[in-house]
Amino acid sequence: MLIDGKSLEKGSRLESDVCILGCGVAGTVIANELKGKFNNICVIESGNENFDPEVQALYEPSSQHKTFFNPHYSRLRMLGGSSNHWENNTSPFDAIDFEKRDWVKDSGWPIQYADISPYYKKAAEYCGAGSQGYAPQTWEKNLGEQSITHDSQTIDTGISIFSSPPVRFFASYGDALINDTALKVYKNCNVVDLAFDEASEEVNGVLFETQPGNRFYISAKLVILCFGGIENARMLLHFNKSKNNRLGNTHDNVGRYFMDHPVVEAAHFFPNDQSIYKFYQDSHADGKNIVAYLKLNDQAIRKHGLNNLRLPLIPKDNFYLSDGVSSFHILKNAASEGEAPDHFGTHVVNFIKDIDMIAEGISRQKFKTKLFDDAEEIEGFMVYMMMEQTPHRDNRIKLSANKDRFGIPKIEIDWTLTDSDKENLWKALEVLAQDVGERSLGRLKILKEREQRMWREGIGFGHHHMGTTKMAANEKEGVVDKNQKVFGTKNLYVAGSSVFPTGGHVPPTLTITATSIRLAQHIEKEHI
């Protein structure tokens, strides 16, 4: 049943066995998995079926971070959550991502890859990625293409599967929820607090408002936070203010270890033979797009002490790959700031050397005219890297003094990319350059002279918010245990990428789905 919270009569008393807070990917999957197994499940969602700017404004941070992309624009607060605008880029984590790696501080999950992998198949079906899995060999056979990494000691091939069109989770699975008589989805309901009994360590219910001040209470035997990678931390910090930090925060871990996947263009690859890279371009099969990408293998990661890294190859033309055009922008920006950029000499040389491509750019922009035919010839590949960020305690979501219209403090974001993570990227590219050279595949150009611009206005993000309610073996190191139960509580769980201790190089939705299925099975086992 779908109930508009605005239609609830004042003073209504609501009850539930399981109360799921948030109806994005994690909330939808858990509700769907628990459906039919409990007598009274409710899902509380702030938004409704459509984008509503007033609801969306509840995501606004207190202030705009100077580098980090504003989550007000990257997340969606509505039924189905951010799946309403995702790219549907799915692939599983690597086994090494779960390991405690001595060279990656605060790495290591309290579970292994083997604990999650049984759920990936079903998760892939939820995500519209089919049931054929992500093994490169399967797709080499299906597509009749070859990977270039069979004889490499350093790099492997990974597979991304995109559903086309993308799966919008509530549009796809919402009917199954609202047609279930034992399940109620409440929309336009904003959670404002939890009722928690410190003595029994149990959450007894949830307080929510449909309009500021119009408050309702729903009792619950079990509560699952599915607010999202940032909002899980925000709400848990907010709840904890009146609960002596007993909800998983006795060691001040809630909101910390905040991570994303920084995305940067740090290299260009010039192949000897472009025809052998078809596997790494967009292929279509059964309503899905299949794209292979390069990645470092476990051996190279261990040998060189590197973070994980995704290296997709994106074909680009002469104009795009021109060093001169890039240097032109760097020199222009530096001049406007009255500074000389790093690698000044290189940029000047690039400018002179590539003056024809700069002329091409000016002509295109000013006169809408192309000058050189071969400007559009594919010359090589942009290597658009998705980096694993080392979890860092000082990268965090905090509560500010400013509040939203329901009285929930707005967030402040502390986020930086450490110098060691940046160095890791350059080291990884040196490893890649050696590999492709050794195997006569082509030559790599590492764009270190663009570094100054790359880490500022050039940086992109996966918009994958992770780590803020970290899964750990004990309360000292994290917020939830290996079954995603909040430390210090008996019946409060967290779902979503906020529980990921590390993020690999992988868009998290498939793993959010897999961990949500796993959590639902755990709840079924422990609480029925």
Added chain:
Amino acid sequence: MPTLSRRKLLISAALPAITVPITSLASAVSTSQNKELNPTSRNEEFAQVYQSWVKQDLGEPKQYLETRLSLSGEKNLDATLIQKLSKEDFKNGLIIDIHGLKLSKFEAAYIANMGAV
């Protein structure tokens, strides 16, 4: 609209792709006169490689090429040999950075030599 051909250093540096045979070191070191291998438009770029090579205190590229060929026991410098020696260099970590472009030491010397003249 003018149609201009524009092959860059980055492509020419992928030496295994070069199909023009070079029959001896003597011809290799004199390729600045060889229009087919070294069109005028590339001279400036080859000169850059030479400057980078010299800046890295690697001596004269010609001397390096002679020594390396002598050590390899090969007499004929052709595309196959360049490819073989480049692969060896990458395997052994003998990699030269030319404004971010990662070249084998041998191919860097080869290009630098063309830019030295």
